[in-house]
Amino acid sequence: MPHVLRVALDTPLRRLFDYLEPEAGGAAIVPGMRVRVPFGRQRLTGLVIASAAHSEVPAERLKPVLEVLDPRPVLDTALLELLGWAAQYYHHPIGAVFAAALPRALRLGAPAAAREERWLATATGAAAWAAGEPRRAPKQRALLGLLAAGPATAAELEERAGSWREAARALLARGFIASAEVETPRSAGGATLRVAGPELLPGQQAAVTAVAAGLGTAGTFLLQGITGSGKTEVYLRLIEQVLERGRRALVLVPEIGLTPQLIARFRARFETPLAVLHSALSDAERLEAWRAAHGGEARIVLGTRSAVFAPVPELGLIVVDEEHDASFKQHEGGFRYSARDLAVMRARLAGVPVLLGSATPSLETLHNVTAGRYTRLALVRRTAEAQPPVLKLIDLRANALRAGVSTPAVLAIERHLAQDGQVLVFLNRRGYAPTLLCTACGWIAPCRECDARLTVHMGAARLRCHHCGADAPLPPRCPVCGFTVKPVGQGTERLEQSLGELFPGLSIARLDRDTVRRRADMEEVVRRMASGEARILVGTQMVTKGHDFPNLTLVVVLNADQGLFSSDFRAPERLAQTIVQVAGRAGRGAKAGEVLIQTEFPDHPLLTNLLAGGYEGFARVALEERAQAAWPPFARLAALRASAKSADAALRFLAAARAAARAPRPVRLLGPVPAAMAKRAGRYHAQLLVECRDRTPLHAFLAAWLPQVEALPSARAVRWTLDVDPIELF
Secondary structure, X not given: OOOXXXXXXXXXXXXXXXXXXXOOOOXXXXXXXXXXXXXXXXXXXXEEEEEEOOXXXXXXXXXXXXXXXXXXXXOOHHHHXXXXXXXXXXXXXXXXXXXXXXXXXXXXXXXXXXXXXXXXXXXXXXXXXXXXXXXXXXXXXXXXXXXXXXXXXXXXXXXXXXXXXXXXXXXXXXXXXXXXXXXXXXXXXXXXXXXXXXXXXXXXXXXXXXXXXXXXXXXXXXXXXXXXXXXXXXXXXHHHHHHHOOOEEEEEOOOHHHHHHHHHHHHHHEEOOEEEEOOOOOHHHHHHHHHHHHOOOOOEEEEOHHHHHOOOXXXXXXXXXXXXXXXXXXXXXXXXXXXXXXXXXXXXXXXXXXXXXXXXXXXXXXXXXHOOOOEEEEXXXXXXXXXXXXXXXXXXXXXXXXXXXXXXXXXXXXXXXXXXXXXXXXXXXXXXXXXXXXXOOOOEOEOOOOXXXXXXXXXXXXXXXXXXXXXXXXXXXXXXXXXXXXXXXOOHHHHHHHHHHHOOXXXXXXXXXOOOOOHHHHHHHHHHHHHOOOOEEEEOHHHHOOOOOOOEEEEEEOOHHHHOOOOOOOHHHHHHHHHHHHHOOOOOOOOXXXXXXXXXXXXXXXXXXXXXXXXXXXXXXXXXHHHHHOOOOOOEEEEEEEEEOOHHHHHXXXXXXXXXXXXXXXXXXXXXXXXXXXXXXOEEEEEEEEEEXXXXXXXXXXXXXXXXXXXXXXXXXXXXXXXXXXOOOO
């Protein structure tokens, strides 16, 4: 009896499917190869995970594989092991997990290697050409002569024979020539250093030495360096050593916006092929980058979250830049994974070091350092002559505001501009204003699909929902009473206008998701700031992502109080990280930097700890509070989330899921409760939280509970997902 192949298919079922080897036989089929199989009335592309001598499925029900799509595995043993681990840890259907690791084109059956058309003369054709045939068709004879001398690709024939297709069709019909698709040969990319890096500071050198000593063995390192301390240079030096050893590097960044800057740095340093993977690529571009990685042509693979699954043969090092960033967590869809955590596990399975870099590490990472699981490497000095900026609080209770900017901040902006510095004004709220209000009846423009207000976008004369994307014209009058309406509150668009009125004649740039639609938009803003053309930069969270403007000397943080009183226990951590990251844009050159933080709560412990002890002082207190409250990293969480057309349906399903649970003593179920924004995108959302001090009993409970949840009659009436280690709860 043929071997049984165990195949992962992209279905909601939490199992592998058994198939027989193809009836036609052929080369051995090994794990990691794709196959096309019958599945009901469909034909699906699956991935072979294992083979077995027998199956629990009756022999008469086993069907053979229809087609083997790959001559060799598309995923190596370490990646297969990582994805299998991820399916278990995140309790997600294994076929869907493997599907997430492959570009869409490969999931549809595209060749794993690029192919090219190659033509050759048959034995009949070669004999005919030797006999002087074809005598009356000079183009055919010339083409046949080329191919009798040796095979040629379509591109080579185009270059040497010009218009050759018509002659080829005639020769093909007579059996004189034949064609076949063959893999395009890829050269293993070389690795040459274009230029040597700058002299390292002692802290940088110590970090490079420590990680380099661990090349070839598993280990997790945290590179905690203040902003401007040269973390990227440490990455480059380590990758240089990895390439010299004939290995390859995988680099993860949180945002697409960071990708062009890092690509430029890497290409300026190395003469080596680079594969780039991120969500803005087309299917064809993603497939080409994946092929460059898989075929070994690319020596460095750089990308955002999903690049953690990129095939990197002879992997030598993984780097996760800005490891604290929430973008590394997949928030949507069914498979909700953390790319940072998977990078750590991938490095462990591959036996290579992983370097996590951040000026503001997550509290989970700092806890792992304290527990001895990670090794901390510190960069405490900025490169060159730059010094950390001075942080000051502006008490809004004692200072007047002009267009949302306090008088001390306006005076500071004037002073820094007069000294030929540049200024960053940070407001983490895009649009013109968050609310459109009727001054007569109190009507506020609502989103019909969400429990949210529509944001005013004055330049486009539109009202837009930043949660579901709803869009409507900006009404000139109140639709309820007909009175005038006015925008209330401040967004980056309005702030840009207000600063233009306060500082007429100065060039102002804005960096947010409304102004940056394409990569060229980001590059243009960076160019204007780097050249000094723009004197003031207005921006949202996007400006915190690693931008380096040496002449930027003042940062003003508006609306810093947003995260001080949130119901989400992670909100203070995010606020502290944001403040430190945006403050780090100031004073990165020779000029001293200054940071002003506007607040109505200057005595709040978060702000006082941050100013007195920096991020480390904040983190120390925050970890103590987390320990007392038994929140992560001192507990483990999972969230069962549901959405439905009605609030009752979502809550009924979660209540039934809770009733079906037989939770052992250390596991607690909290809820169900509606989400903080219960209605979003036309659906009602709710969640049930599962909490436990230790990981093992939590996962044992989830493994036993989820089959019961799937079997609930109400499960078919809702959309539900499980989020293990959620970073957004409310």
